[in-house]
Amino acid sequence: VFCFKSKPAFCAEVDCVTCSIVQSMRSAAVRVWRRWPQGFHLQCRSFSDVRVGVLKEAVGEQRVAMVPSVAEKLIKDGYAVEVEHGAGQAAGFSDASYTTAGCTVTGRGKVVENNELIFSVNPPPPSDLANMKGKTAISWVARRLPDAKETLEVAGASGVQLVDLTAVPRITIAQKLDVLSSQAKCAGHRAVLEAANVYGRFFAPEVTAAGKYPPTNTMILGVGVAGLAAIGTSKAMGSVVRAWDVRDVSDQVQSMGASWIKVDFEESGAGEGGYAKESSAEFQEAQKATFHKHLKECEIVISTAAIPGRTSPVLIEDYMVKDMKPGSVIVDLAAAGGGNCTLTKKDEVVLTENGVTIIGYTDLAGRMASQSSSMWAQNVANLLGHISPKEKAKGFFPSIDGALSAGEAGDIVTRSIVCTKDGKQVPMPPPPQPTPAKPKAAPVTAAAKQEVSAFRQDMTSALTVTGTSAILLGMGSAVPGNLLGTFTLAGAAGYQVVWGVKHALHTPLMSVTNAISGATAFGGMMMLSGTSGVPFGLAALATSASAVNIAGGFIVSQRMLDLFKRPGDEDHSY
Secondary structure: OEOOOOOEOOOOOOOOHHHHHHHHHHHHHOOOEEEOOOOOEEEOHHHOOEEEEEOOOOOOOOOOOOOHHHHHHHHHOOEEEEEEOOOOHHHOOOHHHHHHHOOEEEOHHHHHHHOOEEEOOOOOOHHHHOOOOOOEEEEOOOOOOHHHHHHHHHHHHHOOEEEEHHHOOOOHHHHHHOHHHHHHHHHHHHHHHHHHHHHOOOOOOEEEOOEEEOOOEEEEEOOOHHHHHHHHHHHHOOOEEEEEOOOOOHHHHHHOOOEEOOOOOOOOOEOHHHOEOOOOHHHHHHHHHHHHHHHOOOOEEEEOOOOOOOOOOOOEOHHHHHOOOOOOEEEEOOHHHOOOEOOOOOOOEEEOOOOOEEEOOOOOHHHHHHHHHHHHHHHHHHHHHHHOOOOHHHHHHHHHHHHHHOHHHOOHHHHHHEEEEOOEEOOOOOOOOOOOOOOOOOOOOOOOOOOOOHHHHHHHHHHHHHHHHHHHHHHOOOOOHHHHHHHHHHHHHHHHHHHOOOHHHHHHHHHHHHHHHOOHHHHHHHHHOOOOOHHHHHHHHHHHHHHHHHHHHHHHHHHHHHOOOOOOOOOOOO
């Protein structure tokens, strides 16, 4: 944009007519685009506060960092989105769908050149980072792992502000930004589907004309996000599920309908940042003995135990696999870190001599690319909203600078995810300590009930009725005997009827008794004609209250009856 004074962008001079007009239209122009009949689409990128580029992933990665539905929301927040040709094709999102959402589709070189904020699933290659000086790249860097060292060095040397989505701290306010959780959920779900495809038998119990078939037994090792997703999918498919984790999350497992595998050894498994920690040698021996016993009984095993930045713990030894049933399947989600099974091979499928299949895929989330891409894009959008919640795109970069310059007082999420800035690597702050779990309350032993003799119960009831009757007689000493007897019998009968009714039946019972008690309205109306003063007021109050009882009782009764009426039923009450 140039003004009449030939100054770039907005010259901010008071007497510049062009700048004053453009600035007044700035907030509206960012949401406007023109759609021509021929299908040509022009987005007003010049008026956007932040220009975003979405790169196509390398061969083998099916996910995309932004989907059309989320991109449309970002455009409304002041971002202009430019997508590389074919970026979403493998995930099921065509270039036309991005164009319809308001994005611009162009070549890779233009995406890198035109935009100051670059989205990708995996970090951009060194050749792209070299052309991103002064730009910000957001991707899955995994800065805590040794493999990220080269990427961090190249980004720092190239002057790129590199943002790592996997470095989001495990705290409540950051859950909606956590790509580790969203992608792990997809991976856990997909792991069960991969196992079912290879296993080739029913998961749920079946009784057919061709015979009776028992359910599959599934064992989940590691009850994080992926493990919980695997439990849910396995249960939905009808399998009998048992699960274990180094942390005591038995309540979560049992709430999902699975049984908890208990290792007879006391040790806390909670580590820093909400992750599990490595177990002691003694605990590992005890758990392997327990696993060996359960592996002999299970046909499907989903292992998810992994610790960021460290080799995956070995939970399944080769001698355990040899004792498993032929045709069993192990899906090792920790294959990227070496695997939880000693026989796992990264990105390969291994078939043992006794017929056990071991799947070591590391792209399980990418194998359901449409879903995982949608969740990834939403995580990114949530991250942008977290960094700049009020000013949206306009305040994105200032908010990052402010959080980093504030030191420990700055936003912990922003300080955790920024890896490099101004040619230097930014040290990652220590993760916040999770709130310690409340110790489980010891079961309260119920006090032994003392048996009460029948004679004592009858005597207590008799004394209660006698005492109550005496009180009523005292209260009604001035009342004629015929009325007092009727009142006493009505009160005693009503008490016995209501006292023995369960709470769930009080509403329909009271709707009837209230209507019957409305008969007191007759007495009130009879007293209105021959009394005055206080008696007249009491009679009027009794009549009014009785009218409310009568109306309310029948209204409640009708509502109760309507609960059992189906749509289309005819009303035959007259």
